[in-house]
Ligand SMILES: Nc1nc2c(ncn2[C@@H]2O[C@H](COP(=O)(O)OP(=O)(O)O)[C@@H](O)[C@H]2O)c(=O)[nH]1
């Protein structure tokens with residue numbers, strides 16, 4: 001039996017998504033709920049990173065997850081197995097979420113009382129970068145097998161993120177990924193971005209990332 005809902009979300013009818021996103025952010029601030037928009041290409045490790053993040057933080061804060069996908073509910077099953085509140089959102093073919101779709105997701109999830117909500121956005125390095133979801137922070141994952149040249153190819157995505165997780169560092173020996181070159185390229189586009197090399201699979205580096213996230217929740221709730 002499924003212990004999560006599946007919700008078909010509809011694209012916003014508003015012509016000013018940025019305004020809707022600002023309104024949603026203000027509402028979430030009132031509720032002390034930090035919303036993270038997690039983006040990456042398919043397969044770079046969003047769901048695996050979510051599981052290790054949840055396991056590190058679930059005993060100290062209330063966490064909710066929104067899994068967005070064009071179709072399927074495999075990711076929501078994985079998250080539900082951690083015991084975390086989760087909803088699967090279907091985007092009706094859309095390759096991104098706007099603020100209105102995110103709001104529908106939060107209502108479907110029942111986000112009252114949560115300290116941290118993470119949206120796993122649709123796997124794609126292009127469209128999600130163009131739409132403000134209303135999240136307080138944008139986080140992206142670049143995985144080692146994708147190559148260190150991706151900041152050159154998808155500059156907008158790297159420019160709008162507060163955090164870059166470089167995942168699958170356990171596989172570094174099999175690829176010619178240059179961590180220093182990737183970091184230099186990203187910092188040139190976005191000098192303030194925080195970069196955390198991690199392996200969601202072995203747990204290496206995950207503590208530095210979850211420490212950052214714990215601090216972000218505290219800042220959001222206390223400022
Ligand atoms: N070697 C290795 N594999 C990983 C790591 N993180 C995720 N994977 C694998 O990469 C594949 C895609 O991961 P998933 O979390 O589903 O990616 P998503 O599509 O971005 O949500 C799965 O086979 C994971 O087991 C990692 O840190 N190291």
Ligand SMILES: [Mg+2]
Pocket residue numbers: 046047048075120
């Ligand atoms: Mg996933």
